[in-house]
Structures are given as C-alpha cells and as structure tokens.
Amino acid sequence: MSQRPTIRELRKISEREKRKLEEFGLKYVDEILIFTRALLIDQVGLYPESADKVLNEAVELTEEQGEAMTLRELEEKEKERKYLKTGSENLDKILQGGYLTRTVTELAGEYGSGKTQTCYTAIATALLPPEEGGLNTGDISVILMDTEDSFTSKRMTPIFQRFDINPEEALERVIVMRPRTSHEQLRKILTSLPTIREKNTRLFIIDSITKLLRIDFEGRSELYERQRMLLQTIETLRRIAKLYNMVALITNQVVAVPEETFNRKQVPAGGNILGHTVDTRLYIKRLPGDIRLVEILDSSWLPPGKTKIKITDSGITDP
Numbered sequence: 001m002s003q004r005p006t007i008r009e010l011r012k013i014s015e016r017e018k019r020k021l022e023e024f025g026l027k028y029v030d031e032i033l034i035f036t037r038a039l040l041i042d043q044v045g046l047y048p049e050s051a052d053k054v055l056n057e058a059v060e061l062t063e064e065q066g067e068a069m070t071l072r073e074l075e076e077k078e079k080e081r082k083y084l085k086t087g088s089e090n091l092d093k094i095l096q097g098g099y100l101t102r103t104v105t106e107l108a109g110e111y112g113s114g115k116t117q118t119c120y121t122a123i124a125t126a127l128l129p130p131e132e133g134g135l136n137t138g139d140i141s142v143i144l145m146d147t148e149d150s151f152t153s154k155r156m157t158p159i160f161q162r163f164d165i166n167p168e169e170a171l172e173r174v175i176v177m178r179p180r181t182s183h184e185q186l187r188k189i190l191t192s193l194p195t196i197r198e199k200n201t202r203l204f205i206i207d208s209i210t211k212l213l214r215i216d217f218e219g220r221s222e223l224y225e226r227q228r229m230l231l232q233t234i235e236t237l238r239r240i241a242k243l244y245n246m247v248a249l250i251t252n253q254v255v256a257v258p259e260e261t262f263n264r265k266q267v268p269a270g271g272n273i274l275g276h277t278v279d280t281r282l283y284i285k286r287l288p289g290d291i292r293l294v295e296i297l298d299s300s301w302l303p304p305g306k307t308k309i310k311i312t313d314s315g316i317t318d319p
C-alpha cells in the first residue's frame with residue numbers, strides 16, 4: 001500500500017468537501033470505500049452530489065486494487081492474511097489456524113457461555129509476536145468496544161500473565177471505547193480510522209454488537225431499522241478489517257426460537273441476514289462445569305466443525 005492516493009489528490013469535489021472528509025478522520029482515498037453514500041451524507045456531512053462524485057472517483061483512483069485477478073495473484077494476496085491464535089489449540093484447529101485477518105468472526109452464545117472471556121484471551125494473544133501466534137510486529141494496538149462495561153485491567157492480568165505479557169505495557173496498547181447508544185457505536189467505528197492508522201490496530205473487538213441495538217430499537221415495529229443498523233455496523237467493521245488487515249471479533253447474544261432449528265432451541269440474535277454478513281459464525285454452548293462446546297455454525301471458507309474448550313481465569317484453553 002505504498003502509493004495510496006490521499007484525499008488531497010481528489011479532483012472532482014471542492015476543497016471544502018475534502019476538508020469535511022479529512023476532519024472526519026479520512027486520509028486515504030481507499031478509506032472512502034468503507035462508507036456508503038448514506039454514511040457520507042449523514043455522518044461526514046457531504047452534499048449528496050459530492051457523495052456520488054467522490055464514490056466514483058474513489059473507485060477510479062483505487063482501480064488497481066479492485067481489478068480482476070488471476071488465481072495466482074489471488075493466492076499471493078491471500079498470503080498476506082494472518083491467523084491469530086485463540087488460546088485453545090482445539091479451537092485453532094477447527095479454524096485452521098485461528099481467527100483470520102480481514103474477516104469478521106462472530107461469537108454467539110448464551111449468558112455466561114464465555115464470549116467475553118474468549119475476546120479477552122484474543123487481546124492477549126494478539127500482543128504476542130507472529131512466531132508465537134500473535135499479530136504483534138512492533139507497535140500494535142487492540143481496540144475493544146466494550147458495550148457491557150465489563151472490561152477491567154484486573155480481569156486481564158491473569159490472562160496477560162499466562163502468555164508472559166507485561167500487563168503494564170499491554171494496557172497501553174488496549175484502546176477501550178464505551179459507546180452509549182447504537183448510533184454512537186457506529187460513529188465510533190467510523191471515526192476510529194486515525195487511531196487504526198497511527199496505533200497500528202490489528203484486532204478490533206465489539207462486545208457485544210447487539211446489546212445497544214436491542215435497547216435502542218424496540219419490538220417488531222422497529223425491527224427493520226434495527227436490522228439495517230446492525231448490518232451497516234458489521235459491514236463497516238468488515239471493510240475496515242479488510243483494508244487494514246485486522247482481525248474483527250464480535251459477540252452476540254442468542255434468542256430463543258419457538259421451534260427447534262438444527263436441534264437448537266436458541267439461535268444467534270439478528271437472524272440469518274447477520275449470518276451471511278459475518279464471515280465465520282461460532283456458537284458457544286455451555287456444558288457442565290467450565291467446559292464449552294464451540295461449533296462453526298456457518299463460514300464462508302471453513303468446513304463445519306465442533307470442539308471443546310475450557311473457560312479459566314487466565315482465558316480460554318483446551319479442556
């Protein structure tokens with residue numbers, strides 16, 4: 001990404017419109033493609049004509065990146081992808097290496113199933129060097145969007161210690177965001193670009209993605225709006241993960257279904273549409289004690305699979 005064109009190089013919109021993009025946090029033209037037309041108008045404040053123009057120009061200026069590729073070129077590009085180990089070798093195995101960069105992995109499960117603990121384990125492993133299964137090539141950071149206000153350094157300490165990570169140094173690298181509403185959640189993702197660039201963010205966690213949406217949008221009458229917002233939030237995260245070669249992890253609650261589907265009485269909230277928007281969907285099921293069954297419900301690239309993990313104070317591990 002050496003010669004990425006910048007916002008300065010745009011020719012088809014006015015200086016004033018360019019400044020709006022920069023003030024919102026954009027620096028490179030390829031970042032425009034994270035935004036939909038509606039987001040450019042509603043969030044960045046562009047005029048509708050400018051939004052249309054700039055979306056076209058962004059495509060033109062970044063054409064090289066979007067061009068059709070041969071299978072070999074595609075293979076080369078795939079090599080840039082990295083795996084982040086999960087803390088459980090069993091889970092790494094069914095994921096064929098761990099969480100994959102440039103994709104969104106969803107962790108769904110009922111209360112106390114270990115979604116948060118699984119995320120916190122990833123914070124620690126991300127800070128390990130690549131040869132130890134992490135993403136830390138130097139000065140990296142992790143963003144945690146904590147909608148449940150559950151993150152504490154105290155809870156992280158045993159997890160860092162397990163991986164021989166200095167907790168004091170590590171906490172400098174974990175950026176915690178606490179959105180209060182679902183709108184703020186989306187806005188914080190959109191405005192995180194300067195942080196991601198400057199602090200080299202390689203892991204972006206949202207725990208949980210559905211909590212605020214379920215509060216802000218009530219009942220059947222607002223279901224459509226809620227779904228739209230949910231998809232927009234995830235798709236935005238996915239585009240950022242793709243552009244910046246990040247691992248994206250989101251957690252999701254489960255909802256009861258009246259009839260058993262696939263032998264399950266509960267399914268991830270947000271319905272099937274969400275299932276098609278995330279790249280890999282994992283379902284964590286409680287078993288007696290600290291043991292959990294993790295199942296790949298759906299993945300755009302992995303075969304189905306299931307395995308057992310254990311929840312401990314120092315993160316997830318094999319039973």
Ligand SMILES: Nc1ncnc2c1ncn2[C@@H]1O[C@H](COP(=O)(O)OP(=O)(O)OP(=O)(O)O)[C@@H](O)[C@H]1O
Nearest residue numbers: 109110111112113114115116117118148155311313
């Ligand atoms: N502060 C904590 N320190 C250590 N263990 C905890 C802590 N909070 C919860 N646990 C335990 O870790 C296990 C997994 O909890 P976790 O918070 O990861 O579940 P969760 O799936 O995120 O639940 P929720 O849907 O309520 O957010 C639970 O058995 C719980 O008892």
Ligand SMILES: [Mg+2]
Nearest residue numbers: 115116117148
């Ligand atoms: Mg939780």
